[in-house]
Amino acid sequence: MTKYREILRLHSLGFTQRNIMQSCGVAQKTVVRVLRRANELTITWPLDETITDAVLEGMMFPKADKDISTKRKSDxxxxxxxxxxxxxxxxxxxxxxxxxxxxxxxxxxxxxxxxxxxxxxxxxRRATMHINRKPGEQVEIDWAGDPRT
Structure with missing residues (x-):
């Protein structure tokens, strides 16, 4: 999840977009979008403690309902x-x-x-399930042969 609070905090401290990008581990485009949207909504850094990253995301970038589709599903x-x-x-x-x-x-x-x-x-409907494993992860090989012979 994007660290919206951290981006706003670092920006208020005067960090450059490149420094914010490296510190938060996000793309520069993300930093630009967050700062532009915060400016549009007049959101400034001393944020209330109750405003988490999830709440900020909902405020800044509300998602449209994806369940409502105009296209008909098939039978x-x-x-x-x-x-x-x-x-x-x-x-x-x-x-x-x-x-x-x-x-x-x-x-x-x-x-x-x-x-x-x-x-x-x-x-x-499928009754089987694929289990991801690394090659040879569960293979047991007895290189010495059968110990009973």
Whole structure:
């Protein structure tokens, strides 16, 4: 997380943007954005102790609701059943989805987003889980051979 409080404190002490960037471990563009936004909102350094970095981020850079989408999601149960059939692919299902969206006056997803959401749905249904391991991490080798022989 960006250290908004630290950026404002160092700026109030007269540090250069480059020094603030190196001290906080952020890009210079981040320092410029934070200082510009703090100036717009007239936020100055002696901040109240209750204002944390998370609160500052909410004040300075409020996020729009990403859950509200104007594009229609596809029916994943139908897609899952159709993909099990021979000769049916994602491209064919996407074209059907596009036609259905156009007939209903809705905005469709692009093909890459369509495939991404299908992949996310498939991972929810998947019964296996991938465990990341370094090569040879759990390999036990008996170089001496079988001790009973």
């Amino acid at each position: 994943f149960v139908y897609i899952h059943k159709e993909l099990l059939k021979n000769g049916v692919g994602k491209k064919l299902l996407w074209t059907e989805y596009m036609e259905d969206c156009r007939l209903n006056g809705e905005q469709p997803l692009m093909y890459s987003q369509f495939c991404y959401y299908i992949q996310q749905d498939e991972q929810k």
